Amino acid sequence: MPEGHTIHRLARQHAQWFVGEPVTIDSPQGRFAREAAVLSGRAMVGVEALGKHLFHRWDHPRWPLVHIHLGLFGRAWHPTDPAAEPRGTVRMRLIGPRRALHLIGPTCCELLDRGGWAALRGRLGEDPLRADADPERACVGLMRRRRPIAAVLLDQAVIAGLGNVYRAELCFLLGLDPFTPADRLSRGDADLIWSLSGALLTAGTRTGRIVVAPPRGATHPGAGRRPGDRLYVYKRSRCRVCGGSISRAPLEGRTLYWCPACQVSSTAVPPVDLSAVLRGLRPSGAL
DNA sequence: ATCCGATGTCAAT
DNA sequence: TTGACCTCGGATC
Numbered sequence: 001m002p003e004g005h006t007i008h009r010l011a012r013q014h015a016q017w018f019v020g021e022p023v024t025i026d027s028p029q030g031r032f033a034r035e036a037a038v039l040s041g042r043a044m045v046g047v048e049a050l051g052k053h054l055f056h057r058w059d060h061p062r063w064p065l066v067h068i069h070l071g072l073f074g075r076a077w078h079p080t081d082p083a084a085e086p087r088g089t090v091r092m093r094l095i096g097p098r099r100a101l102h103l104i105g106p107t108c109c110e111l112l113d114r115g116g117w118a119a120l121r122g123r124l125g126e127d128p129l130r131a132d133a134d135p136e137r138a139c140v141g142l143m144r145r146r147r148p149i150a151a152v153l154l155d156q157a158v159i160a161g162l163g164n165v166y167r168a169e170l171c172f173l174l175g176l177d178p179f180t181p182a183d184r185l186s187r188g189d190a191d192l193i194w195s196l197s198g199a200l201l202t203a204g205t206r207t208g209r210i211v212v213a214p215p216r217g218a219t220h221p222g223a224g225r226r227p228g229d230r231l232y233v234y235k236r237s238r239c240r241v242c243g244g245s246i247s248r249a250p251l252e253g254r255t256l257y258w259c260p261a262c263q264v265s266s267t268a269v270p271p272v273d274l275s276a277v278l279r280g281l282r283p284s285g286a287l
Numbered sequence: 288a289t290c291c292g293a294t295g296t297c298a299a300t
Numbered sequence: 301t302t303g304a305c306c307t308c309g310g311a312t313c
Binding site: 002003005006052069070071072073074107108154156163164165166210234253254255 | 295
């Protein structure tokens with residue numbers, strides 16, 4: 001499930017469960033054993049998320065950060081029994097008094113020094129979920145690219161945290177032809193993309209999953225339970241709005257989904273009520 | 288029992 | 301643009 005919302009949710013949970021608590025760190029699978037030994041006996045002092053990257057801050061002079069990226073397959077399991085046996089290949093394990101973290105299959109799990117952190121920050125764009133985000137830089141960067149908007153939305157150097165589900169759903173919400181070159185978008189549309197990204201990621205962080213569309217009729221068992229029931233186009237065969245068939249094609253190495261009937265414009269022409277999305281997904285102060 | 292795709296990224300062509 | 305890599309689960313035989 002790893003788009004930005006997943007990572008920010010993990011950050012909140014880990015801060016709550018592990019920071020300021022006695023935590024042991026090890027590597028049942030072995031590939032993080034040396035690093036775990038370096039931090040053994042230290043305290044976790046903070047947690048941070050930036051786009052799809054997660055950082056555990058430790059009280060260590062040389063290696064203050066563990067840098068985690070889940071990649072496509074990585075998962076975090078948090079057994080309520082901290083002593084639970086590892087299931088599968090656990091690269092890094094944290095055991096606190098209330099919970100454990102079993103990190104499985106991450107693309108990246110490494111120690112980082114201050115230089116490493118600075119380098120990473122430098123090549124990432126703006127994360128709508130961060131208080132220090134600079135919307136201006138994100139919008140300007142977006143409008144400078146010639147690539148199709150659906151490709152640019154995956155570019156972590158522009159907006160950090162969006163992935164293949166959000167890019168498809170964002171283009172749909174705007175009624176945008178996903179192949180529209182980003183540099184043809186108006187500033188107003190770029191602003192809208194930024195606002196919607198923030199609203200959707202915020203809702204995703206709160207709920208733990210990507211919710212874009214109102215869940216569909218709860219009339220029969222199972223309704224609203226499939227992921228596609230909360231989305232407009234991603235992995236769907238029919239458009240929820242017009243009923244037409246959803247197109248799919250590789251773009252930027254990933255499968256892009258879009259509705260060829262609802263998404264015909266190179267300017268935002270939302271096929272659904274965006275104010276409801278923006279309002280419903282961002283209650284004041286909730287996160 | 289085996290295959291294949293997946294909410295991701297990078298290095299090598 | 302392609303392949304490699306991290307791992308699991310659902311579809312398929």
